[in-house]
Amino acid sequence: MMSDLDVLAQAVHAAEGKFLVVVTGAGISLASGIPTFRGQDKAAVWRRDVTELGTFRYFLTDPVGSWRWYLERFDRVFAALPNPAHHALVALEAWQRQRGGSFLLVTQNIDTLHEQAGARDHVKVHGSADRVRCPSEGCRYGSPTGSLPRDEAGLAAFRREPNASNLPRCPACGTILRQHVLWFDESYDSHADYQWERVCEAGEQGDLFLFVGTSFSVGVTEYLVQSALARRRPVLSVDPHAVPVAPMITGLRTPAELLLPALVERLAGEALR
Numbered sequence: 215m216m217s218d219l220d221v222l223a224q225a226v227h228a229a230e231g232k233f234l235v236v237v238t239g240a241g242i243s244l245a246s247g248i249p250t251f252r253g254q255d256k257a258a259v260w261r262r263d264v265t266e267l268g269t270f271r272y273f274l275t276d277p278v279g280s281w282r283w284y285l286e287r288f289d290r291v292f293a294a295l296p297n298p299a300h301h302a303l304v305a306l307e308a309w310q311r312q313r314g315g316s317f318l319l320v321t322q323n324i325d326t327l328h329e330q331a332g333a334r335d336h337v338k339v340h341g342s343a344d345r346v347r348c349p350s351e352g353c354r355y356g357s358p359t360g361s362l363p364r365d366e367a368g369l370a371a372f373r374r375e376p377n378a379s380n381l382p383r384c385p386a387c388g389t390i391l392r393q394h395v396l397w398f399d400e401s402y403d404s405h406a407d408y409q410w411e412r413v414c415e416a417g418e419q420g421d422l423f424l425f426v427g428t429s430f431s432v433g434v435t436e437y438l439v440q441s442a443l444a445r446r447r448p449v450l451s452v453d454p455h456a457v458p459v460a461p462m463i464t465g466l467r468t469p470a471e472l473l474l475p476a477l478v479e480r481l482a483g484e485a486l487r
Contacts, residue, residue: 218466229422233316241427245297245471269399282376288343291325300331302474318416337409339434341395348384349392359406361394417441425451426470430459
């Protein structure tokens, strides 16, 4: 029986010079100390109140509660560092491009670990924790294209006293700022930063789809899986816990922080022969 490494290496070699699409979920950041969203670990973020807290509706109803909840969790996100899986994907992208192929990393994560590791071309389809935006349509800091760095949001007063009078406000129009993330009652095309057009292009043109640390529970994974399988393209999932949503998906149980560096090491060794 082939090992997970053998299976993955064979698939990557078959996509040499073609279009490799990698999709990462919360599981890839677990080794960096960030809890998953729907995973089995006890600290999984969305194990409770997912439909209540992660919505624009909740933000409008209780902006203080929304901001307090996100600040508590984002502080943990910003303290994290990339793990070997993040660095391995950077090396895999370089390997693929050096051989004339295309590569796109689509991450569901709002952390900045892929950027810190040096990812060259990636889509943050659910937004980014290091930015905020105005909820007012048409504002320079709002949809469809605007946002601003979190460290320019003036959060110090709210951190000291988390009340309505200290909520961070848009520097252009004075509206209470919101997280620059895709909430559960919003659509992928609601902001240009989510780059949904590029995701659709990957679904239509990708040759190999490698999912890493995802539970296949959101729209982007459903779309890409269905697009890949409809075109009979191979789909692999690297995750010790997730159960593939379709029998045509090849599940690899070795943790990403072990399997992906091993893959890169093998590819590098083959290049030296």
